[in-house]
Every structure is written in C-alpha cells, then in structure tokens.
Amino acid sequence: MDCRSRLRSRSAVTEPTGRDKAAAAKAAPAVQAVTIDSFIAELAAFRAAASETLGGVAGAAGLEQARIEFLGARSGRLKAIQKLLSGLASADRPAGGRHFNEAKGAVNALFAAVQDTLAGAGAGSAAAADAIDVTLPGEPLRLGHVHPITQTIRRVQEIMARLGFESVDGPEVEDQWHNFEALAIPAEHPARDPLDNFYLAVARGADPLLLRSQTSTVQIRVMENRRPPLRIVSLGRVYRPDTADATHYPMFHQVEGLLIEPGTTMAHLKSVLRQLASSFLGGDVHVRFRPSFFPFTEPSVEFDMEWGGRWIEMGGAGMVDPAVLAAVGYDPEEVSGFAFGLGVERIAARRYGVADIRDFYRNDVRFLRQF
Numbered sequence: 001m002d003c004r005s006r007l008r009s010r011s012a013v014t015e016p017t018g019r020d021k022a023a024a025a026k027a028a029p030a031v032q033a034v035t036i037d038s039f040i041a042e043l044a045a046f047r048a049a050a051s052e053t054l055g056g057v058a059g060a061a062g063l064e065q066a067r068i069e070f071l072g073a074r075s076g077r078l079k080a081i082q083k084l085l086s087g088l089a090s091a092d093r094p095a096g097g098r099h100f101n102e103a104k105g106a107v108n109a110l111f112a113a114v115q116d117t118l119a120g121a122g123a124g125s126a127a128a129a130d131a132i133d134v135t136l137p138g139e140p141l142r143l144g145h146v147h148p149i150t151q152t153i154r155r156v157q158e159i160m161a162r163l164g165f166e167s168v169d170g171p172e173v174e175d176q177w178h179n180f181e182a183l184a185i186p187a188e189h190p191a192r193d194p195l196d197n198f199y200l201a202v203a204r205g206a207d208p209l210l211l212r213s214q215t216s217t218v219q220i221r222v223m224e225n226r227r228p229p230l231r232i233v234s235l236g237r238v239y240r241p242d243t244a245d246a247t248h249y250p251m252f253h254q255v256e257g258l259l260i261e262p263g264t265t266m267a268h269l270k271s272v273l274r275q276l277a278s279s280f281l282g283g284d285v286h287v288r289f290r291p292s293f294f295p296f297t298e299p300s301v302e303f304d305m306e307w308g309g310r311w312i313e314m315g316g317a318g319m320v321d322p323a324v325l326a327a328v329g330y331d332p333e334e335v336s337g338f339a340f341g342l343g344v345e346r347i348a349a350r351r352y353g354v355a356d357i358r359d360f361y362r363n364d365v366r367f368l369r370q371f
C-alpha cells in the first residue's frame, strides 16, 4: 500500500458527517476522561513500582535506567501520569495536582537517596571489602590438648593406681645421697662420672648437686619418710648428657615403681609389669626378664615387652637390695620388695608408632596435633 492509498482509506473511515462531528466532540474528547480515584490509584502504582525497582538497583547504570523509566522527561512513567491530569474533571484537578506533586517528590527523594548510597559505597569500597561478612561460616576454634608425654604419664598413673600404687613426686635437683649413695652407688662408681651427669655449680665446700639421672631417687625419699607396706609410682624428668638421636635425649622421663610388702617375689614384679604393659599398649603383652645388674637391686633384670610381634627393651628392675633397705632404716630381715624403672618416651613411642623421640620435643604442632 502506497502513501496515498493509505491516506485515502483512512479518510474514508474517519471522514465524519456533520452530525457525527458533534457527537464525537462530546463522547470522544481529545483527552481521555479520568476519575480522581483511578488517578490516585495510578500514582500509588507508580510509587510502588519505582520503590521496588530502586530498591534493587545495584550500580550507577541501573540507577540511570530506572531514572529514565520512571522520571524521564520525555517518556517516563511519571510523564505519562502527568498527561492524565488534564483528563480529570476540573473540580478534581487541584486535588489531583497535589497528589501528583506528592508522588513526584517522594520518588525523586527516593532516587536521590539511592544515588547517595551508591556514591557512598563506591567511595568506601576498600572499607566494604574489609567489612565482616556475617553470613560466612565461622572459623572453627582449634582446641589444644595435653602433650603425648603428659598423656602417657597420666595413663600410667591411672593404671598403676588401679594396682594400688600411689603417685608421688620428687625434686629434679638432687644431692649425691639420694641419686647415688643411698642407692648403693659408691663414690668411685662410673655412674657418678661428671661426664655422665649434669652437676650444678655450687659454692666451694658445699655438697655437690646434680640434675637427677634417674627416678630411683624417689624410692629413697619415700622410704626415708614412711614405713612399709608401700606401693608407689613416680613419673618425672631425668637428665643425662647423651647426644640426642632417635632413641636418646638429654632429658627424658622415667616411671619408677616401688613395692615393699611381706612375701614379695620376682613373680609379683613380673605380674605388675605385665599388667601395666597390657593395659597401656592394649592386648596381651608378654614380659621377659634378662639377667642384669643394678647396684640397688639384687637380683637385677632388664625387661622386654613383646607387642605386635616384636620384643622391645623397656627398662630395669629387681628386688630392692638389702643395702638400700638398710640405708633408709628398714630391717632387711623383715621387709623386702621390688623396684622397676622404665622410659616414658619409649613406651609412648611404641604405643603411638613414633620412630624418633626427638619429635616429642620439637614442638611442631603438626606432629603434636595427632595425639
């Protein structure tokens, strides 16, 4: 269809007669008639839509788009509503104008507020990046726990307590009487060599002091102060100038056990050691004695434990030597008992499968966290 024919057909349809003209002027005015109620409803819908859209605006581009849609001077939605004003009955127009201005002011204010917020967020974006996001899951707090050596000590104390052995402590700085003499280790004994002990510097003429080299010192301290029967266990640090390697460390821990009761034999000793080993390591642990020598026990043995198909050397033991009983004022004719000593690091390493005891003291939390 060309231009002319279109004009022609249109004029054919709209060409009004004289009577029609008068009717059209009445029924179809140039501006559509609007009631005040529908005008107010229109404004309310406009405000609701504007506030919903502006509430979801995330950046300057979105804001500009919303501005054009709602407040745009040429074809914005507010502009369209403004055109309806003239359709109101003249009596309603003042009220319509007031409603219109009110809605316009409200949406303009909302627009300005969103603009301010976005500008503020832009300026403070570094601060915003640092801000705490309360919706993120928290970082778990890592709870500490006791050191594996302390765990071992407590476990041994617990097991021995069930066998009636009371836990006792003794000092780490000792005199020669408790570390050697009362234990029948005389002055010329190689165990007293300054190269094998940590002697302390003391005032000239004062009695020598040393870091104890064994927990057998505690046997003496307890027997000096108590009468039999006795069942005690003492766990603590001992010191020897050994070069540190996978199985030695200049400081380590010992378990010392002492039982003084009438009728005690090596069989009782073996039973207690087996009970201790089985409870600590779990399962059926066998204990074996090998003849040995300690100045403070007679007879003396070294004992091994078999666990997981392997025999491991655990410590020394024996019947308390009569000379030791006499040194603390007991009558060797009346009382007897057994004593044993074993390394805490050794049993801990065995139980936890640690190949190098130095790992216990490196304070590497990645290692310690495993226990």
Ligand code: PHE
Binding pocket: 213, 214, 215, 216, 294, 297, 315, 316, 317, 318, 339, 340, 341, 342
């Ligand atoms: N005190 C000894 C040591 O350190 C062990 C031991 C204790 C031996 C008790 C016999 C009796 O090697």
